[in-house]
Every structure is written in C-alpha cells, then in structure tokens.
Amino acid sequence: MSNFNINVGENNINNILNLNLFGINFKNPVFLAAGVMGETGSAMRRIAKNGAGAVCTKSIGIEKKPGHNNPTMVEVEGGFLNAMGLPNPGIDEYIEEIEYVRKQMHELDVKIIGSIYGKNEKEFAEVAEKIVDYVDLIELNISCPHAGGGYGSSIGQDCNLSHKVVSSVKNLSDVPVVAKLTPNVTDIKEIAVSVEDAGADGITAINTLGPGMVIDIDAKKPILGNIYGGMSGKAVKPIAIKNVYDIYSAVDIPIIGVGGITTGRDAIEFMMAGASAVQVGTGVYYRGYDIFNKINDEIKEYLLKNELSMNDIIGCVHK
Numbered sequence: 001m002s003n004f005n006i007n008v009g010e011n012n013i014n015n016i017l018n019l020n021l022f023g024i025n026f027k028n029p030v031f032l033a034a035g036v037m038g039e040t041g042s043a044m045r046r047i048a049k050n051g052a053g054a055v056c057t058k059s060i061g062i063e064k065k066p067g068h069n070n071p072t073m074v075e076v077e078g079g080f081l082n083a084m085g086l087p088n089p090g091i092d093e094y095i096e097e098i099e100y101v102r103k104q105m106h107e108l109d110v111k112i113i114g115s116i117y118g119k120n121e122k123e124f125a126e127v128a129e130k131i132v133d134y135v136d137l138i139e140l141n142i143s144c145p146h147a148g149g150g151y152g153s154s155i156g157q158d159c160n161l162s163h164k165v166v167s168s169v170k171n172l173s174d175v176p177v178v179a180k181l182t183p184n185v186t187d188i189k190e191i192a193v194s195v196e197d198a199g200a201d202g203i204t205a206i207n208t209l210g211p212g213m214v215i216d217i218d219a220k221k222p223i224l225g226n227i228y229g230g231m232s233g234k235a236v237k238p239i240a241i242k243n244v245y246d247i248y249s250a251v252d253i254p255i256i257g258v259g260g261i262t263t264g265r266d267a268i269e270f271m272m273a274g275a276s277a278v279q280v281g282t283g284v285y286y287r288g289y290d291i292f293n294k295i296n297d298e299i300k301e302y303l304l305k306n307e308l309s310m311n312d313i314i315g316c317v318h319k
C-alpha cells in the first residue's frame with residue numbers, strides 16, 4: 001500500500017491544489033499527457049497558458065521518425081483510436097523545441113515532463129542523457145500498444161525488460177523518472193513492483209488500450225493507416241481507474257493517473273483510486289485547450305465544498 005509523503009496545500013483557496021511530488025513543486029495536479037499537443041514548443045506553451053501544472057512532450061527517440069501514413073487518428077464511440085507511429089524529429093532536433101519555451105514555462109511555473117522511447121535500455125539511456133538537462137521529470141514510454149519492433153508495450157509487458165530500462169535511466173542523473181505502464185498485461189502489479197524495485201520515482205498509468213481496429217464498410221478497408229491503434233478517451237476510464245487502484249495497492253511510489261479524464265469529477269475518481277496527480281490527453285478534444293483550468297476549478301470546488309484536502313482523497317477508497 002502506498003506510503004509516501006506528498007506535501008499538498010491545505011484547505012485554503014490559494015494553495016489547495018499545490019503539491020510536491022518526486023521533490024518537485026507543482027502548482028496543480030492536472031498535467032498534459034504525452035502525445036497530444038507536445039510536438040512543438042509553441043503547442044506546449046499554449047497548454048501551459050491554459051492552466052496545466054506540467055506539460056509532457058510527445059515521445060522522443062534517438063532518430064527522426066516520420067510516423068505512419070494517414071489517417072493516424074479516428075474517433076470511435078467513447079474515444080479515439082490512434083496509431084501515429086511515434087513521429088518525432090529525433091532528440092537532437094527536439095531539444096530546440098524545449099529550449100524555445102523553457103524560460104516561459106519557468107515564468108508560468110509549469111513543469112516539463114520529457115517522454116522518451118527506445119527499443120532497449122541502451123537507447124533509452126542515450127535519449128535520457130540528452131534530454132535530462134532540459135526537463136523536470138522523465139517519463140519512460142514502455143507502453144505504446146502498437147509500436148512493435150521491440151518498442152513500447154513489448155518492454156512494458158515484461159518485468160525484466162522494464163526493470164532494465166528504468167535502472168539504466170535512473171543511473172544517469174538525479175532527475176526523477178516515472179515509468180508509463182500499459183494496461184495490456186495479465187497483472188499490472190507485477191510490472192509496477194518491478195519498476196519500483198528498479199528505482200522508479202513514480203508510475204504513470206495507463207497508456208492506450210488495445211490496440212483496436214475500425215473498418216470503413218463502404219471502402220471495405222481498415223480506417224487507420226496502420227490498420228490498428230491504441231484506444232483513448234472516456235471509454236477507457238474504468239479500466240484506468242482499476243489499474244491505478246491495483247498499482248496503489250502494490251507499491252509505495254506516487255502514481256500519475258491518466259485515461260479518459262475530462263472533468264474534475266473524473267480527476268477526483270483517479271485520486272480516490274490512488275493517483276496523486278493526473279494527465280489529460282484526449283480530453284483536450286472534448287473540452288478545448290482550457291480543459292486544464294476547468295478541471296482545476298472543478299477539483300478546487302469539490303475540495304472546498306467538502307472541506308477536504310487532496311491528501312484526504314488520494315487513495316481514500318483503499319481505507
């Protein structure tokens with residue numbers, strides 16, 4: 001059962017959303033998830049100006065990658081399927097995007113989470129070494145469900161490989177490291193324990209579900225260029241909540257909850273399951289860029305109305 005100390009603001013309208021996680025002070029617990037609006041510095045700055053406590057980059061690798069052919073994203077009932085194909089300019093070029101907005105992020109008091117991917121611990125370490133001086137926190141993408149080729153969930157579905165990747169990045173610096181886990185496993189607790197044992201400072205849960213597939217019956221063809229892709233959005237929320245609940249019961253490191261959050265009530269549900277902070281990705285499509293301010297206001301309203309602090313609700317359903 002989680003047993004860490006996170007300092008949060010008490011029942012005071014000005015600091016009730018403040019929290020210290022992994023030794024970092026965040027002005028609020030609502031962060032931008034990897035993969036959405038994290039491709040460029042200016043997109044991240046836009047999210048930062050709309051109230052996020054932290055922004056996460058698109059997952060970045062060593063080499064430039066063009067991504068899959070279009071369509072790479074399709075709306076389905078209850079969410080979206082995506083298979084972007086990890087498009088990114090490669091770490092050397094991407095650093096310029098972070099450089100471009102770093103000062104403004106600092107002025108806005110918004111932290112930067114660097115999401116990185118690789119196909120083994122060596123590649124992860126290589127990217128981490130290059131990004132480490134530019135970010136506040138590193139998030140390891142060991143969970144993309146359709147990456148193939150030894151990337152993504154093929155690491156996160158294996159305790160030993162997950163352990164190796166986390167240790168290699170932890171050995172590099174003092175910057176906190178969180179592992180983003182896939183729900184597409186038999187027992188997420190085993191993977192959570194293995195990344196904790198490797199020294200992870202926290203866990204982000206969950207990445208997209210599946211993969212799934214949609215067919216255009218008029219064209220008689222799959223819609224996505226990659227044929228299948230990961231499911232995100234409102235429909236995945238109950239699965240994400242269950243995974244956060246299970247992880248909280250198995251480890252002592254903080255959890256960042258993600259999966260289908262569009263309202264303050266959703267965020268509070270994740271906190272009650274055990275998340276100390278949350279990330280929002282697909283929700284941006286439903287409620288606009290301003291979703292970060294909206295969710296923060298809704299969490300604040302709930303806490304003040306019920307005379308609670310975030311500490312009172314984090315993991316409260318386990319008691």
Ligand code: DHB
Pocket residue numbers: 035059082083084085086087141143144145207208230
């Ligand atoms: C992609 C999709 C994901 O769900 C993920 O975790 C990483 C990358 C993508 O296709 O780019």
